[in-house]
Amino acid sequence: MLFVDHYWDRKAQVPNGSCIESCSFKAGDYSWRICYFPNGASLSNTDHISIFIALCNRLAKPVRARVRFSLLDRKGEPVPGHSLHTDVQEYSAPDDVYGFHKFIRKEDLEASEHLANGRITIRCEVSVEEETPLCGLHDFLLPPTDITFRVHGLPFPSHSCVVAARSPAFAAEIARWGTNTGKCIPINGIPIQVFEAVMHFVYTDALPEMDEEHESMIGEHLLAAADRFELPDLKRICADILSSQINENTVTQMMDLAIRHRCQMLHEFCIEFLEDHPALDAVMATDDDGSLLEHVAKSCPGLLKDVCADWFEDDSIQNDMAMCA
Template identity: 30%
Template sequence: MAPKRPRVSESQYYTNDDEEVLSSSSRWICETVKACHVFKVEGYSLAKGIGVGEYMTSAEFSVGGHDWAIVFYPDGLTEAAQDYIAVYLKLVSPGEVRATLEFKLLDQTGKGKHGIQYFTRSPKTFTNNCFKGWPKYMKRSKLETSSYLRDDCLSIHCTVGVWKTRVEEEKHYVIPVPPSDMSQKLKSLLESEIGSDITIQVGNEFFKAHKSILAARSPVFRAMFFGLAGNPDMETVAIEDVDPFVFKAMLLFLYSDEFPKARDLSDPDFVCTSTTITQHLLAAADRFDLARLKLMCEANLCEDITINNVATALVLADQHQCLQLKTACLNFAAKPENAGEVMKSDGFADLAESRPSLLIDLFETSAVVNKN
């Protein structure tokens, strides 16, 4: 006889292809239900002589579906503790309960400085008529000269926290969800020109696009088409001072939210390095208020700083408020092993002429680097 398979608290169901379609699980949950009760003893001086081991109880109160009562011994619980008052919590209802308890005396002066606080750090197990508390809660002589006793009245505050547990079963239907293809669909929409309603002239090239998509992605295009001075009915618009291949790369980002691939950052009529193209793209991103694309360009340029391009990148960073790129360029150029070669580069002469304030920044950075 084959051995029986052990039962487990979690189960899984599979199709013939071993593809999970349904799983179940359970969890054990422990919660604390808390409530407070104040037991006010009026005429404390009269109650004080009832005798050792004698007590008075509060009215019953309910916490967590169980009934409780506060038990107060004004003359002490035992002969050994007769100089102390004792306070206890009693479970009145039947059954077994785990609970925490806390006692404190309320200040009778109205200043709110309650004290003599006793509490359990972990739950205690109560059974019917079970008492738990402190036999030497407070010395009677101290109580009678404290702010907790005024006009022959004493207020005992008790907080009960009943532990409740339950087991919950959860079922999860596992349905495979493919990754989003939104960017691919939008790029296809751009490439197919389906539904295009705007033609953008950049240099000698023309790009068909969708005004709604451009406006949703760029505040500049939104103002151009739908702003107070915009024209939602325009069919063509010319963009100046941007190279067509740079605009194409930016357009692909607008539709895909992805940094353009290397093949998108090339143009046979515009011979330059990918770093230079990224610099142009950063300027376009700043012009059309594309913060995400601008940061992408900035991050790429920070990773590709060299002796030959650091001066140009520094000027670009200063022009377009790219603080991280500016800091990276200054730190690179200020290094003793780089400074001499940077000053010989073609870009450094342009920097000194167009942005003389950057020379001050460079000298200050050099002073810090050399000091360290």
């Protein structure tokens, strides 16, 4: 349920294209939030209220869900003609947002009795098509934990049947140490926050809810952990997180991360960025040791060929070559 208080203030203070986000809520074992645009989400619908729903988590596999938004009257009943539902859509990341640009015309709402004392109430119903059997498993189906990992002194009680099935690396560690509940398996060289995220993923196939700043801070460490524990789906999530950080100053570092941790998806994001020739020219200008040029030559010779062709078409370069002849 979304309660919008101080309707007139929100309308005056929040411009077109900007939204108010609800607190996160659970539906189908996933966290969601509602995005309410009091003056419309785009310039083409400034006379409407727009409303959307977004996933809070990043998932390895998309979740399919249908959403219904209903304006409620003073008795808490849906107002006829103002209940809208989406088709079944796939959500896998926080930027997967679905809803309605034209939920209700502001003029109609303001003339109605449903705007009571500056408040409107909108009900949001999320129907999730469950496809991930691991979600919620640790809450009610599994036996007591039979192993404990220890990271920087902090214990992580776990189920050997789950972690071994999900990760060959964990399976090897468990086989080496055994499942004696009186013995902890030490995990070295990983921050606690990152290991917490790894274990959350192992059990739920999703990362825990976190803001963009937190994601950016642990993205590199999380990719290293995904490689170390042989979790390819987690690698894909990490690549998606890190892709938003690729720019002229970071692409060399990101390429190095992709190679070091065998992340093909991140590598492809880097190549896609470099296909913008002005960006590649700027990056090459700072590639003092030639490592990026060497890697592009090996992994994407067609791209390098195109860039070289552009260079040789440059009049100043042709003049320089003529002088050397």
